[in-house]
Amino acid sequence: MNINDPAELHRLVRELRTTASRSGTPHTFQTTEKSYPRMPQIKLPAIETLAAELSDVIFARQSLSERDTPRPSGSFPLNSISTLLGNAVAARTHGKRGYPSGGGLNPIEIYFVGTLEGGKCPKAYHFSQNNHVLEELWETTPAALDTLTSSEHTVSRTHALILTARWGQSSQKYGGFAYYLSLLEAGHLAQNVLLCATALDVSSRVIGGFNDRAVSTLLDIWSPEEDPLYFIILAPNTL
Numbered sequence: 494m495n496i497n498d499p500a501e502l503h504r505l506v507r508e509l510r511t512t513a514s515r516s517g518t519p520h521t522f523q524t525t526e527k528s529y530p531r532m533p534q535i536k537l538p539a540i541e542t543l544a545a546e547l548s549d550v551i552f553a554r555q556s557l558s559e560r561d562t563p564r565p566s567g568s569f570p571l572n573s574i575s576t577l578l579g580n581a582v583a584a585r586t587h588g589k590r591g592y593p594s595g596g597g598l599n600p601i602e603i604y605f606v607g608t609l610e611g612g613k614c615p616k617a618y619h620f621s622q623n624n625h626v627l628e629e630l631w632e633t634t635p636a637a638l639d640t641l642t643s644s645e646h647t648v649s650r651t652h653a654l655i656l657t658a659r660w661g662q663s664s665q666k667y668g669g670f671a672y673y674l675s676l677l678e679a680g681h682l683a684q685n686v687l688l689c690a691t692a693l694d695v696s697s698r699v700i701g702g703f704n705d706r707a708v709s710t711l712l713d714i715w716s717p718e719e720d721p722l723y724f725i726i727l728a729p730n731t732l
């Protein structure tokens with residue numbers, strides 16, 4: 494197979510659909526949300542309703558350009574991150590989320606990296622979609638943040654959300670086809686983030702070309718359980 498041919502790769506992945514679990518009896522699949530119960534839990538403030546018109550927000554969305562926005566480092570306001578995550582990705586009381594998930598198995602995990610309001614240094618956090626809390630993982634440094642993406646993006650001067658896939662959540666039902674479904678789901682989720690960020694005057698840029706090894710090391714995640722999929726730079730314009 495020619496791995497530089499996207500059409501060949503696509504056919505290969507699509508064929509996995511036919512080999513996915515097809516037992517005659519209906520199956521119940523167990524899913525869990527990743528959690529860090531021993532880490533400090535940062536309860537986020539109330540989620541505000543976004544007032545912006547959807548068509549205005551879609552029209553206004555564009556990628557942050559480092560050239561346009563040489564910004565000092567600053568902390569991310571708690572009410573902004575709460576409203577951003579609460580509208581874009583948090584679980585609703587009935588368990589549904591604002592983006593679809595193949596088989597409802599929710600393989601995507603969300604991490605925030607940056608300096609939160611009241612904090613003195615950048616840290617990595619895991620976002621609990623069910624509890625609307627940021628679970629504080631550990632400190633990082635501006636130098637470490639700049640290794641996460643290529644040199645044209647100085648992440649140390651901004652903040653980021655990182656989307657990962659816990660493959661097993663989805664592969665228990667779909668086998669290797671979970672790969673295809675997880676990528677699509679991350680895209681749905683990311684678009685919600687970009688639109689909510691735009692509505693909150695937070696600039697953003699998605700990055701596919703991040704440094705997998707540096708991101709996995711920072712988050713202490715390991716393949717084959719969990720891999721990073723997508724990197725979203727966030728830069729509030731109110732700092």
Ligand SMILES: Cc1cc2nc3c(=O)[nH]c(=O)nc-3n(C[C@H](O)[C@H](O)[C@H](O)COP(=O)(O)O)c2cc1C
Binds near residue numbers: 554555698701703
């Ligand atoms: C899947 C995907 C991956 C991307 N990866 C990168 C990236 O690695 N580095 C980067 O600077 N921009 C990346 N971008 C952002 C695009 O360069 C940007 O969306 C494009 O230039 C169009 O500009 P706009 O977003 O302002 O409309 C990516 C966008 C998408 C959809």
